[in-house]
Amino acid sequence: MITRFASLYAGHVDLDDMGQDATPVNERRYSNAHLATVFSKAEAMARCMDRNGYDTLWMAEHHFQHEGYECIPNLLMLGVHLTHLTERLKIGCGFNIAPMWHPLRLAEDFATADILTDGRIVFGLGRGYHTREVESLGGPMLDQEENRDLFEEQTEIIFKAFTNESFSHHGKHYDLPPRVPYRGYELEELTLVPRPTHPVECWQPIVSASERGLDFMVKHGIKGVVGGGSALMSEGPMVAYRDALARAGTESELGAGLAVGVNFHLADTKEQAIAEATPFYEEHIKMFAPLGFFRGLSDAQLDAVDERGGWSEAGIPTLVEACESRSWYCGPPQGFIEYLHELDDAAPGIEMVNVQASMGTPQQVILEQLEWFASAVMPEFQPAGAMIR
Numbered sequence: 001m002i003t004r005f006a007s008l009y010a011g012h013v014d015l016d017d018m019g020q021d022a023t024p025v026n027e028r029r030y031s032n033a034h035l036a037t038v039f040s041k042a043e044a045m046a047r048c049m050d051r052n053g054y055d056t057l058w059m060a061e062h063h064f065q066h067e068g069y070e071c072i073p074n075l076l077m078l079g080v081h082l083t084h085l086t087e088r089l090k091i092g093c094g095f096n097i098a099p100m101w102h103p104l105r106l107a108e109d110f111a112t113a114d115i116l117t118d119g120r121i122v123f124g125l126g127r128g129y130h131t132r133e134v135e136s137l138g139g140p141m142l143d144q145e146e147n148r149d150l151f152e153e154q155t156e157i158i159f160k161a162f163t164n165e166s167f168s169h170h171g172k173h174y175d176l177p178p179r180v181p182y183r184g185y186e187l188e189e190l191t192l193v194p195r196p197t198h199p200v201e202c203w204q205p206i207v208s209a210s211e212r213g214l215d216f217m218v219k220h221g222i223k224g225v226v227g228g229g230s231a232l233m234s235e236g237p238m239v240a241y242r243d244a245l246a247r248a249g250t251e252s253e254l255g256a257g258l259a260v261g262v263n264f265h266l267a268d269t270k271e272q273a274i275a276e277a278t279p280f281y282e283e284h285i286k287m288f289a290p291l292g293f294f295r296g297l298s299d300a301q302l303d304a305v306d307e308r309g310g311w312s313e314a315g316i317p318t319l320v321e322a323c324e325s326r327s328w329y330c331g332p333p334q335g336f337i338e339y340l341h342e343l344d345d346a347a348p349g350i351e352m353v354n355v356q357a358s359m360g361t362p363q364q365v366i367l368e369q370l371e372w373f374a375s376a377v378m379p380e381f382q383p384a385g386a387m388i389r
Helices: 037-051 075-083 103-116 131-136 144-163 211-219 237-247 270-291 299-305 319-324 333-346 363-376
Strands: 004-009 056-059 090-093 121-126 202-205 223-227 258-266 328-331 352-356
Touching (some): 075 090, 075 103, 075 121, 103 121, 103 144, 121 144, 144 211, 211 223, 211 237, 223 237, 237 258, 258 333, 270 319, 270 328, 333 363
Parallel strands (some): 004 056, 056 090, 090 121, 121 202, 223 258
């Protein structure tokens, strides 16, 4: 049953033009001063969400994006800062990209954040999808098998460090500790100092939904974040995750252990909402389609995404089609309530829904939408007597 609402902010700054007729992605470049506004935008969102009773603000780790789309390089530093500006809002790491870290440095940094925020940072791990980021910071991305091998070994090490007073690990990529003399003895074990003092809830994005990846998640008790709203119902990652739980001996309702993301835009009518959100949606496609997140697009369509205009002739899906497929919601609040009830009925195991703005949505619009959703939609799903602060 849906009882908690969150939102994802991947870290885009306000853009000066948006949509298919605006500046192509590879031609965008912003000043350092403007790129740094990502932090004040995150602060504004955190304060708004905390005030309105949201559960978690998820943010994404990314690097080197002078284009202005994903501009938060360190989730844990920013998360600690945001918890000091808010009262109860949790900050989700969606996600720390393990192949760009040494696993013990990541484990130490999270443990520090966990203690300094009294458990309000939510741990998250991902494999990455930008070659510019991962390869530049020393991890494999072009070699997907090597990327997964490294990620799985890093995750094993991180959980060993979290849950054991002392540990060792000797694998393909890491020899921990190295066999060296230390203060008169041979080093055989390490201790993470400090370790987290709260139970570690770990989340991971589900994209390809491979059996290997999902079985690994279930083995380690890792929960999944999926996008696409109720378009996921008939097949795909939601069903695949339930099947992975069953293979491990756990029978569960559809949606258990998952948070589902829905891009949305509220307005008095569906037509108005689509008109207002279309530039944001098109900017979203411009950013993510070349990275493989809009499956089914042809090479010619991907070429068109990189140019100004001509999308209709190329047959690129419109926001109207995204709403018809139920991967987006655009319209009045009552329609979104009905949409979420349908999602709840179809996947009763879901507890958390991420209602999120599209890439490119300006700060003021994001705040207005979060406020409106909190006042007009959230009360329908809260326990009797619950109060939005």
